[in-house]
Amino acid sequence: MSYNHHQIDAKWQAYWDKHKTFKTPGLSDKPKYYVLDMFPYPSGQGLHVGHPKGYVGSDIIARYKRMQGFDVLHPMGWDAFGLPTERQASKENKHPAEITRRNTDTFRQQLKQIGLSYDWDREIDTSQPDYYKWTQWIFLKLYQKGLAYQAEVPVNWCPALGTVLANEEVKDGVYVETGDVVEKRLMKQWMLKITEYADRLLEDLDGLDWPESVKEMQRHWIGKSEGARIRFAVAEHDNTHFEVFTTRPDTLFGCSYCVLAPEHPLVQSITSAEQREAVESYVENTLKQSERERTQKTEKTGVFTGAYALNPVNGEEVPIWIADYVLASYGTGAVFACPAHDERDWEFAAKFDLPLIEVVEGGKIEEAAYTGDGKHINSEFLNGMKIEAAKRHMIKWLSENGCGEGETQYRLRDWLFSRQRYWGEPFPVIELEDGSLFLEEEGDLPVALPHLDDLSPTPDGQPPLARATQWREVTLPDGRKGLRETNTMPQWAGSCWYYLRFLDPLNDKFPWDAALEQRWMPVDLYVGGTEHATLHLLYARFWHKVLFDLGLVSSKEPFQKLFNQGKIQARSYRDGRGKYYYPHEVEARDGEYFVKGSDTLLETRIEKMSKSKHNVVTPDETIAEYGADSLRLYEVFMGPLEDDAIWQTENMSGVRRFLERTWRLYFPEKPVKGGETPLQLERLLHKTIQKVTEDLEQMHPNTAISAMMIFVNEATRLGYLPDNMKKPLALMLAPFAPHVAEEFWESLGQKTSIALAPWPAFDPEMVLDKNIEIPVQVNGKMRGTIEVRAGASENEARSVAEDDENIGKHLSGLEVVKVIFKTDRMLNFVVRPPKKD
């Protein structure tokens, strides 16, 4: 009987389905483990082999934990609302729901053939009314808590997409996902007050078992900075003043000018007649530049307004400039400049020949701004103090004199929460004729998306939902009339709480049951890509904290441990004209790549898999050729789970051979005698169990597989696998290659799934060898190895070493100065030529 993966894969996948092997257990006293994958957006492209890397990694852990006796929750679902589906629907003239169903069917089928141990009865789809009903419900909670509001705000309008984007989705003036240009526009939008939670989002990061890089990214994104707000009066303009924010109030005596952002509201009124032309042209020029151009230039520019500000601390008059290095959107849109101790101000002052006033000792301010610590000088009541003390004194002075106060600023802004799209959650909001807002009653949810044939914006620029006039026009029971909100929620909304719905996906009375929430939360292991480091993970933490404050969840944080799997990339080939070639059209010669049978030289790159680059490998094709277990093994054997890796299908033959070798140990081609159980192999088995167990605890599947390969190679060399080792090996293999493991298990007469069998234990006695080979060094150089009994003393080891021919040679005629000995580890002689008397 040879290994036929088609048959084996199908047999056990059907078995797991039929027996509901991975059904989540109900409430019990056993320890629980919630392993969650970041659920996918079901795109029309289907999965490529890069997607399952994290899924396989988390599935190995889920299966391992089950075997260890944990109750495991391991669900999967679809983040199904979103723009690409809406666009595909328009293109095909179909409804987005139909496209979504088609895509989720593909994804589900693709995932099932990998043998992932999801509880498919908990599958959720964020675009289904019975799901988004509760997304709307949470929105009501946010609104009732005063965390959702409408505002006329400058938004990131993306003409190509016909919608607005959150700040986080825009970088360098383009949409990070597609590269489409984004422009600023003033629009009335829904906002969520995430800033109210900034401090808690920052502080609670400390207790999380997350990669430090992700925590660092979130800290930076929140961008807390402490300092002071200071009021400057404008000279010769009665009752006119502006405020600046600074983190260095201690340098106020060093202020030699002030700068307003070109967009600052005061610019118009304070500009002098002589400077008006220059100022207006500078402002106009600035506004014309895209955000991208503005952030990419390095040279400082600016214009004097002709007005002067009064430094509150000493009454000095300083010129007020405008410059685009001051951003309207951060702080107060104005700064006081202390060029001696701030690099940007120093550059600006150097360019426009503005004075430097040194107020902190220690630098050479003629050469560069000095930002280090030192004693204050030229600062009256601050003289002699170091920075920290001086800051405190200045803030005290400012508040006592009514011209400022301590303040904390955040980079984080409120979350722009509306989109002008069809395929998203409708807001449960009606605007009444008198202009007031009416929020739907909880019992009336969901506000279902109306059916629309045309998903484009209206001719007058309103969102698609404005086309659903019947749906939109509402008369309340009391006779009041109004119009429904036509914006929809952004895609992030559904993913902000899906991990909670998995606890209780069919509940139609509550979003989740309180007892189940207490049983399963928080998520013990959350696996996904780094691309969600600041968006999804920050938004979800924010919602979770709100739910916590409402008493709806019992943990402060949703995801206790986060693991980022590495990306899988693939080689792409293209010719001088930019045409891409498939790998099968390419051949390598002398380290270069050519179109097969021609001299057309190809440029090769490692890139993200994409259809247009002709470098996509699908799980379907690799499973067809090698089987699901080989795919699973290769996904995690390539290297550390957290590292990026390059996909090379040819290399799958290694793990496939391993499975076949293992298969022959259970189903030998020729009858073997067997019977004997060599002690060496017995010891190796226990060492292997130990190694695999430890590696799983540390999420190192690659080295665990390596250990099992060593064991299987050893048994193959012996010629058979002793009967008493057949169960432990199958059990160890089960999380990694579950289909063959089930087959082995069944062949051993077992009637129930190996997935629920107990994880094998190793005998601590058996992993310790009786005799140990230890390295011997002379002056730190390897000179051989000796075999000693375990736990041998220094003297024993030393005498064995000195008797060794080769080692003895390196010691002869030399004086041993020192011997370093670590029991069972190593022996080192430190020697030198003998002293001549």
Place this chain on the structure above:
RNA sequence: GCGGGUGUGGCGGAAUGGCAGACGCGCCAGACUUAGGAUCUGGUGUCUUCGGACGUGGAGGUUCAAGUCCUCUCACCCGCACCA
């Protein structure tokens, strides 16, 4: 520029401060067979006077001992980027 990370054979990668290169791919040789991309066995960092010498991006340092710790430096990757 700032923050984080990574540099090890032909390739992917292993190594609690203690035998560098486990395991896998590829390659070489052999066995069985003989047209098979099957299986098994052995070999595979470089140089070598066969004693050994050198070797983890580069240069120093700490240590009996460094891929691992420290300092400097180079290259690449990721994130942020005038945040006052």
